[in-house]
Amino acid sequence: MPPRVPPLRPEELSPAQADLYGAIAGGPRAQGPQHFALTRPDGSLRGPFNALLLAPDLGGALQHVGSAIRYRGALTERAREIAILLVAAHWDSAFEREAHEAVGAAVGLGDAELAALRRGDITPFEGDEGLVGAVTLQLVGGDLDDELWDAASVALGAAVVFELTTLVGYYATLALQLRAFRVDS
Numbered sequence: 715m716p717p718r719v720p721p722l723r724p725e726e727l728s729p730a731q732a733d734l735y736g737a738i739a740g741g742p743r744a745q746g747p748q749h750f751a752l753t754r755p756d757g758s759l760r761g762p763f764n765a766l767l768l769a770p771d772l773g774g775a776l777q778h779v780g781s782a783i784r785y786r787g788a789l790t791e792r793a794r795e796i797a798i799l800l801v802a803a804h805w806d807s808a809f810e811r812e813a814h815e816a817v818g819a820a821v822g823l824g825d826a827e828l829a830a831l832r833r834g835d836i837t838p839f840e841g842d843e844g845l846v847g848a849v850t851l852q853l854v855g856g857d858l859d860d861e862l863w864d865a866a867s868v869a870l871g872a873a874v875v876f877e878l879t880t881l882v883g884y885y886a887t888l889a890l891q892l893r894a895f896r897v898d899s
Contacts, residue, residue: 715896721758722767730770738763738777742785749816761809762888765895776887783881788874791821793846796839797881799823799831800847804854805889808898845869846878853882 727735738744738759743752753759759767766773787794795818802810815828823831830838836847849866852858858866858879866875891897 717897718895719765719768721754721756722764724757727767728770731767734767734770734774734777735759737774738766741777742781747820749820750813761813761897762891765891765897776884779880779884780888783877783884787877787881788871789846789877789881790842792818792823793843794881795821795823796831796836796843796847797850797878798885799828800834800836800850801854801882801885801889803832803834804851805886805893807885807889807892809892810885810889842869849875849878850882853879854886 722731724732724735739752751760752763758764763777766777784794789797795814798810798814799818801807802814811832815823818828818831827838830836834851836844836851839847845866848862849858852862858875863875866878870878
């Protein structure tokens with residue numbers, strides 16, 4: 715299916731859209747090693763980022779949440795990518811899977827672990843990573859039971875559980891937007 719919103723090239727953007735574009739294309743996602751392309755050859759943003767430009771105030775707030783999750787959270791890089799990839803698997807989100815499998819491999823997730831995450835399988839993970847996986851699987855189902863809350867709040871801390879619920883909600887939002895706007899890359 716064709717995308718419902720055409721790629722918005724930098725020269726077509728309003729001032730507010732251009733500011734948001736700059737925050738995305740020049741912010742933390744664009745710093746350091748690039749594990750996936752943020753832009754197309756014409757300069758338009760890939761994945762969910764193009765649609766964020768439709769409503770710059772809301773899109774900016776959403777991109778700030780995503781940036782905080784990715785770059786200022788307490789989860790380890792591996793644990794964060796485990797959670798993101800489980801959300802991508804649950805929503806069958808091709809862009810998030812592509813982007814975050816590359817990031818996951820860069821932070822040490824092996825091929826067998828990535829294959830397991832594609833299936834929503836957390837058996838390769840132990841300790842805190844297994845707990846992050848278990849919490850994520852319950853959250854994508856809509857809630858967190860008391861037993862897992864007790865285990866996670868003790869082992870990870872309530873603040874990290876809050877971070878994890880925010881991560882799951884953020885990536886579920888992106889997956890829904892990618893689906894609704896028919897974005898495949």
